[in-house]
Amino acid sequence: MKPPFFEILAYEPTELGILCLRRRELLCEPGTIVTEVTLNHEFLMSSYLTASEKALSETALQMHSGSALHVLVGGLGLGYTAWTALESDRVSHCEVIEFLPQVIHWLEQGLIPLSDKLNADHRLNVTQSDVYQRLASPPKQKHDLILIDVDHSPDDNLDKANSQFYTVDGLQRAKLHLEADGLLGVWSYAESSRFVDALHEVFREVRIEPVTVFNNLINEEQTDWLLFARD
Template identity: 60%
Template sequence: MTEVTLNHAFLMSSYNTASERALAHIALDMHTGTELRVLVGGLGLGYTAHAVLASSRVAAVEVVEFLPQVVDWLERDLVPLSPMLKADERFSTVAGDIYSILAAQPREKFDLILIDVDHAPDDRLSRTSDFFYTREGLRQARLHLARGGILGVWSYAESSPFAQALQDVFQDVRIEPVTFFNDLIEEETVDWLFFAR
């Protein structure tokens, strides 16, 4: 099992990746197109990107990772899925801030934008993502989506304010709980996935 912490704060783990994979699978199920271009915010241990690449309907996956160290781990094969990700010519990754990218004018459009950076909309790693969770920020992020595009956001907790903001900006909003039993702490855990188009 691989776990990553930053300043003693838990960031990511390979213990259970069901919700990270579901972020990709559900978004793909919601989009009927082919030759899909996918933007992933947050490389983590690579499970969301790997799940996206499993689809033959995907033409390209661009991952934006805030921590240069995580990109370096990928390049040095320290991330469990490194060999498989790097071997897929559809995959690319850069060090950067996904929230700054989505707040700017779009340089290109994506069919899927999948975000797994903050712990939750109400539990953020830094203030740089504050704008994204506002109605204005979501309207700006929507400009980066191609017609019929899907925005997906991972969270460890429900967030009624974020759900309402999504409903105010997008026509179709879907919220999916992903439940699993964590035998390390012997209790059921629920992650939450927010989707909008």
């Protein structure tokens, strides 16, 4: 019997720990090949279930009626949030801020599933930096949409320094980077009443969107949470 396909594409140390990019065939769906990322040997993201990452851009675009939009995405990951934004002809520019240079190299080397599409789109600019530091600093430019998909949740951060963003003070600083009719969107794997309270204190309108899918890998439904805010 032929063993399932498994390939390590990258395995490298980073400031946050050991980062691994792998490609494998699913045991539950023979013939289905997925790309996955682990950090310190813990699962981080996959190309198998991407509905919530896509919905972060889709819902934000539905909520904003403007055109020639400037979008800022915090976290490149496997590129699904950025690419979904770029699929809209109402987006004129999309900047992705990615903390780990290794992840940017994966895109440049064509190792992630959306590499060809992303690398060919002239509207995309990928910057190696800390999106939280950017949003905590005085704005040099403003954005119509700011979409954050970096941490597991507002209460479960990849780096403890990120926690400041999820406070009233952090959100007030981030809000300065939005255009007058701009929108902030944040991805989370869990609800966070503390963060929702902070959003309500800083913004006039807060919208919470659960995204539920059936995960064949664990044979149960799972829900991610999208949190949007604007004035």
